[in-house]
Amino acid sequence: MKILVLNCGSSSVKYQLIETETQMALAKGMVSRIGMSGSLLAHKPFDRPETKVSAEILDHIVAVEYVIAYLTSANHGVIKDKSEIDAVGHRVVHGGEEFKESIEITPELMSTLRSMIELAPLHNPHNIRGITACQKTLPNIPQVAVFDTAFHHEMPPCAYIYGIPYVFYKHNSIRRYGFHGTSHQYVSNRAAEMLGRPMTDINTVTCHLGNGASVAAVKGGISIDTSMGFTPLEGLLMGTRCGDMDPAIILHIMAREELSLHESNTLLNKHSGLIGISGVSSDMREIIAAAQKNHHLARLALEVYCYRLKKYIGAYAAAMGRIDTLVFTAGVGENSPDVRALTCTNLEFMGVEIDEKKNKAAVGKELDISTDDATVRTLVIPTNEELVIAKDTERIVKDHTRRNK
Numbered sequence: 001m002k003i004l005v006l007n008c009g010s011s012s013v014k015y016q017l018i019e020t021e022t023q024m025a026l027a028k029g030m031v032s033r034i035g036m037s038g039s040l041l042a043h044k045p046f047d048r049p050e051t052k053v054s055a056e057i058l059d060h061i062v063a064v065e066y067v068i069a070y071l072t073s074a075n076h077g078v079i080k081d082k083s084e085i086d087a088v089g090h091r092v093v094h095g096g097e098e099f100k101e102s103i104e105i106t107p108e109l110m111s112t113l114r115s116m117i118e119l120a121p122l123h124n125p126h127n128i129r130g131i132t133a134c135q136k137t138l139p140n141i142p143q144v145a146v147f148d149t150a151f152h153h154e155m156p157p158c159a160y161i162y163g164i165p166y167v168f169y170k171h172n173s174i175r176r177y178g179f180h181g182t183s184h185q186y187v188s189n190r191a192a193e194m195l196g197r198p199m200t201d202i203n204t205v206t207c208h209l210g211n212g213a214s215v216a217a218v219k220g221g222i223s224i225d226t227s228m229g230f231t232p233l234e235g236l237l238m239g240t241r242c243g244d245m246d247p248a249i250i251l252h253i254m255a256r257e258e259l260s261l262h263e264s265n266t267l268l269n270k271h272s273g274l275i276g277i278s279g280v281s282s283d284m285r286e287i288i289a290a291a292q293k294n295h296h297l298a299r300l301a302l303e304v305y306c307y308r309l310k311k312y313i314g315a316y317a318a319a320m321g322r323i324d325t326l327v328f329t330a331g332v333g334e335n336s337p338d339v340r341a342l343t344c345t346n347l348e349f350m351g352v353e354i355d356e357k358k359n360k361a362a363v364g365k366e367l368d369i370s371t372d373d374a375t376v377r378t379l380v381i382p383t384n385e386e387l388v389i390a391k392d393t394e395r396i397v398k399d400h401t402r403r404n405k
């Protein structure tokens with residue numbers, strides 16, 4: 001099947017057209033600056049160079065129209081007609097407690113998704129906009145929602161209940177949900193394949209370190225805990241997000257600085273993390289470069305980042321009672337030997353020991369970077385969230401067709 005995978009943000013649409021038989025991306029690209037001046041489409045067919053075009057792209061509907069036009073164009077296309085697209089798989093950030101797995105999009109589902117916007121006001125409205133755009137541009141083509149939260153739905157209550165009055169869970173759905181589920185799922189599966197062991201036999205700590213970052217404890221294939229919480233703000237230090245902190249701090253700052261709710265939200269989500277501590281950048285490459293030039297606050301930001309990650313790895317090994325493999329993935333995890341080395345320092349006591357040469361060699365590719373004697377296998381695995389979305393979409397569409405026969 002040919003599945004169009006879409007990941008819609010507030011001003012962007014990332015896409016891949018995936019051939020599920022070969023698991024190959026026929027084309028991938030991104031529309032950015034939607035609704036702003038200087039909108040841009042970057043499109044890369046698998047067998048030709050990337051093209052970039054500036055255009056006036058006012059909304060997600062126009063963005064999806066551009067994507068379809070490039071996928072089917074004579075010069076840049078990989079299909080002749082949009083009818084060759086068998087289905088669309090959408091990344092939807094928040095599935096709440098309702099959605100424990102991927103699901104075909106129906107009018108009822110859309111109204112449930114709309115009713116859940118309160119849970120993820122920063123993400124779900126854009127996902128919904130992308131779905132609506134596809135319904136207009138690709139009518140009659142099945143669409144599937146794949147949730148970032150779904151992989152974590154089997155977490156036990158002791159991992160997802162917060163220490164506030166229980167009534168907030170019952171009435172307001174306030175609990176840990178966790179995010180990056182498709183990535184944690186993909187890399188934990190690949191880890192089992194790389195070790196040649198059944199998924200059900202191994203305990204994995206997966207570290208997804210992108211602009212947003214989270215860790216998960218995957219016990220026998222099931223996520224039993226994860227560092228992001230009710231929102232993606234909790235847990236690790238991230239590019240621009242603060243991660244864990246004493247919740248009283250924000251109350252204190254709001255009172256002292258007379259910050260509004262909106263300003264406080266921006267402070268924690270956009271001006272904290274690596275950029276907040278260092279004042280240099282939210283990009284780990286620039287943090288490392290500045291730290292190497294002895295920029296004191298960049299070094300401090302790097303140390304806080306790795307120290308917090310190390311603590312989570314230890315905590316999740318304890319939560320699972322044993323760890324067989326530690327996985328690094330996403331932009332920082334796949335590409336930064338420095339972050340991996342600093343994080344794994346002094347974890348020998350629990351069997352994590354990485355080989356300096358292998359660690360340096362593992363940039364953007366799958367590799368076991370452990371020393372030969374290490375009892376925990378430390379793996380670098382490039383994530384492939386789009387493939388998980390495409391495969392789930394295919395499974396659901398095929399199930400649906402079978403049921404309707």
Ligand code: ADP
Pocket residue numbers: 209210211212239282283284285330331332335336
């Ligand atoms: P997103 O969360 O947006 O999907 P990615 O997974 O692509 O992000 O990760 C982006 C981040 O990866 C960048 O902010 C950058 O800090 C980091 N990154 C990419 N390459 C490197 C590298 N060679 N060394 C360190 N960090 C890197």
